[in-house]
Amino acid sequence: MSHRRVRDVMTTDVVTVPSDMRFKELAALLDQLKVSALPVLGPGGQVAGVVSELDLLRKEEYQEDPDAKRPPRLRRWADRARARGCTAADVMSAPAITITPDASVVAAARLLDRHHIKRLPVVTADERLVGIVTPHDLLRVYLRSDEDIRDEIVTDILVHYLATNPALAKVTVTDGVVTLAGELEKKSMIPIATRMTRAVDGVIDVAGQLRFVVDDTHPVYVDMSKY
Numbered sequence: 001m002s003h004r005r006v007r008d009v010m011t012t013d014v015v016t017v018p019s020d021m022r023f024k025e026l027a028a029l030l031d032q033l034k035v036s037a038l039p040v041l042g043p044g045g046q047v048a049g050v051v052s053e054l055d056l057l058r059k060e061e062y063q064e065d066p067d068a069k070r071p072p073r074l075r076r077w078a079d080r081a082r083a084r085g086c087t088a089a090d091v092m093s094a095p096a097i098t099i100t101p102d103a104s105v106v107a108a109a110r111l112l113d114r115h116h117i118k119r120l121p122v123v124t125a126d127e128r129l130v131g132i133v134t135p136h137d138l139l140r141v142y143l144r145s146d147e148d149i150r151d152e153i154v155t156d157i158l159v160h161y162l163a164t165n166p167a168l169a170k171v172t173v174t175d176g177v178v179t180l181a182g183e184l185e186k187k188s189m190i191p192i193a194t195r196m197t198r199a200v201d202g203v204i205d206v207a208g209q210l211r212f213v214v215d216d217t218h219p220v221y222v223d224m225s226k227y
Helices: 023-033 053-061 073-083 105-115 135-143 146-161 189-198
Strands: 037-041 047-052 120-123 129-133 169-174 177-186 205-214
Touching (some): 023 037, 023 053, 047 053, 105 120, 146 177, 177 189, 189 205
Parallel strands (some): 177 205
16 A cells, blocks of 8 residues: 555646746736735746745835834844845745655644645655646545545555455445544454555545454463473
8 A cells, every 4th residue: 555646636837937037027926816925936947935825915014003013023133024025036036945845744734734734836856847736736636536535445454464354344435524434353453454555545534343363462371381
C-alpha cells in the first residue's frame, strides 16, 4: 500500500510571473486569474518565491492611518521594507515552500496546513517548476471509486501485507466508508488491518466487525523443566 504521489494530482498548466514584474501588473494578473498566489521565477527559471494577495496587501497595511491598530513591532521593519517594493522580487515570500513530484499527498497536505498556505509549487531537484498543488487537487483522492478502494485494501493489505486468506474477510466500501467483517487468522492482525485501511487514500472512515481464529496476543509459556 502506498499513498498517491503529488505528480498524480498536481496541476501542470501553471501561470508564473518573472521576478521583475511590476506591482500593478501583479495585482491585475491575480485579479484576472482569480487565484490567491503565483510562483515567481528568477532569471535562471528556478522558483525564486511566491507572490500572494497578502504580499501585495502589505503596501496597504503600512499606509498611514491613525485609526488603524499598528502592526506588531517585531514584524514592522522587515515587512515595511517589503511593503515599499515595486516588483515581484521585492514583495514575494521567499524562499518558496515547495514539494517534489514524488512526495506523497499526505506530505503535501501537512505542508499546506503547517505553513497556512494554499499553493505548493512542485519542483525538480534543480528547482525547476513542473506543477502546482492546491487543497482542491489533494481532495481528488476522495473521488476514488468504492471498487478501487476495496481492491487496494484486499490486494495490498490482506493479501500482500498480512498474507491472510481474503476469502475469510469481507470488505465492503460505501461512499468511502469501509466495513471490515469476517475473520482473520490472528487477533494481532485486526488492529493492523484497521489502521492500514484507515490510511488508504480516499477512505472516509472504518467500521470493524472482525473476528479472529487464534489469540496470539497472550504468549503461552511452556514449563520446560517437565521435559
